[in-house]
Amino acid sequence: MGDMTAAQAEINSMQALTERTGLPLVRWHLLRRQASVAALTGSFDGCRRFAAQAAEIAADWDDQTVRGTQFGQAVCLARLRGDPADLPPGWTSYLDYLDKLPPLAQASLAAALLVAGRRDEARVPCQPLISTVSTMKRDRLAASLFDLTALAPGLDDAAGCCVLRDVISATSGPSPALGAGTVFYAGSAARLIGELDLGCGDYAAAVAHFEEGLRVDSMLGARPYLARGAAWAGSCPGRIGWAGQGGGTRSCGRGRSPPPGHARAAAGHEHIPRRRRRRGAHRGSAYTPRA
Numbered sequence: 001m002g003d004m005t006a007a008q009a010e011i012n013s014m015q016a017l018t019e020r021t022g023l024p025l026v027r028w029h030l031l032r033r034q035a036s037v038a039a040l041t042g043s044f045d046g047c048r049r050f051a052a053q054a055a056e057i058a059a060d061w062d063d064q065t066v067r068g069t070q071f072g073q074a075v076c077l078a079r080l081r082g083d084p085a086d087l088p089p090g091w092t093s094y095l096d097y098l099d100k101l102p103p104l105a106q107a108s109l110a111a112a113l114l115v116a117g118r119r120d121e122a123r124v125p126c127q128p129l130i131s132t133v134s135t136m137k138r139d140r141l142a143a144s145l146f147d148l149t150a151l152a153p154g155l156d157d158a159a160g161c162c163v164l165r166d167v168i169s170a171t172s173g174p175s176p177a178l179g180a181g182t183v184f185y186a187g188s189a190a191r192l193i194g195e196l197d198l199g200c201g202d203y204a205a206a207v208a209h210f211e212e213g214l215r216v217d218s219m220l221g222a223r224p225y226l227a228r229g230a231a232w233a234g235s236c237p238g239r240i241g242w243a244g245q246g247g248g249t250r251s252c253g254r255g256r257s258p259p260p261g262h263a264r265a266a267a268g269h270e271h272i273p274r275r276r277r278r279r280g281a282h283r284g285s286a287y288t289p290r291a
Contacts, residue, residue: 004220007037007181028057032069033181039077040185042223047077048086068105069182075108075115076184079150080224084116095121103129103136107147114154126151130160133167145171146178146186153199161199168193176216187225188216195232207233 014030017023031054038046051073058066071088078086091112094101098109106125113122130148145168152160172178172189179185186192191213197206210233217225 011037024057028054029182031057035073036179036181036183036185039080040187040220040222044077044081072108072183075112076146078115079111082115087112087115098125103132104144107144110151111147114151119155122151123155126155127157127160130157130163133163146184149192149196153195158199158201161196165193165196165200168196177220187220187222188213188229190216191225191229198232
């Protein structure tokens with residue numbers, strides 16, 4: 001991911017396929033990608049609306065993968081906004097059998113715990129997950145990294161930051177941005193690495209990575225990530241010099257997060273109450289065309 005023109009072309013192709021076939025499965029994939037793009041560009045209410053429509057389509061599908069992507073996207077949105085109100089209703093019920101869940105689900109739950117301010121509980125699954133990232137299969141690794149790269153700095157885990165930084169640097173390759181359309185777009189890979197640089201105490205490397213991250217996120221039109229990157233960049237002892245509110249430059253420290261709500265404000269979006277899901281939706285197979 002790194003070419004918004006290509007991403008939009010894919011969405012347009014899926015829209016055309018949806019109109020031709022009427023297949024719920026195709027429309028579900030379309031809505032999931034529209035939700036991810038909406039969050040990337042700062043349209044949080046649009047993200048919620050598209051995600052709710054996708055969830056309505058899949059309400060009677062007996063597919064745990066679908067449930068997992070819905071949960072993961074909600075957690076990612078809550079993390080991006082720093083607002084536990086975006087966590088899915090009843091999410092704490094999964095904690096009763098946390099150790100029985102796959103690593104990807106454990107990472108999402110740990111991220112939810114961190115957003116909810118339950119740091120000590122988030123630390124329990126986080127550290128074992130970080131210790132095993134080098135052995136994860138590539139598809140599971142890519143999906144888990146977005147949550148883990150928020151957890152390690154958020155829990156002041158310097159060793160974990162260094163492990164994750166090495167893994168992302170080795171696996172992202174030439175990709176300027178990371179993410180999956182059915183779950184979430186993480187924006188610039190360099191910005192994620194820069195946040196981990198800070199957690200490792202490597203401020204010189206962080207400055208260079210944030211500069212690259214700001215360039216990529218600007219190219220993507222990723223306004224929330226631009227605000228986040230600028231806030232982190234301004235906290236580094238160095239030369240980017242983004243000034244925070246009040247004109248001062250923030251001091252840098254491990255585990256420091258950008259100002260609460262800063263991404264939302266910079267994106268030009270105030271909090272919009274989430275819309276209630278429409279009732280009475282058609283029930284049927286993912287492969288049954290709708291009227």
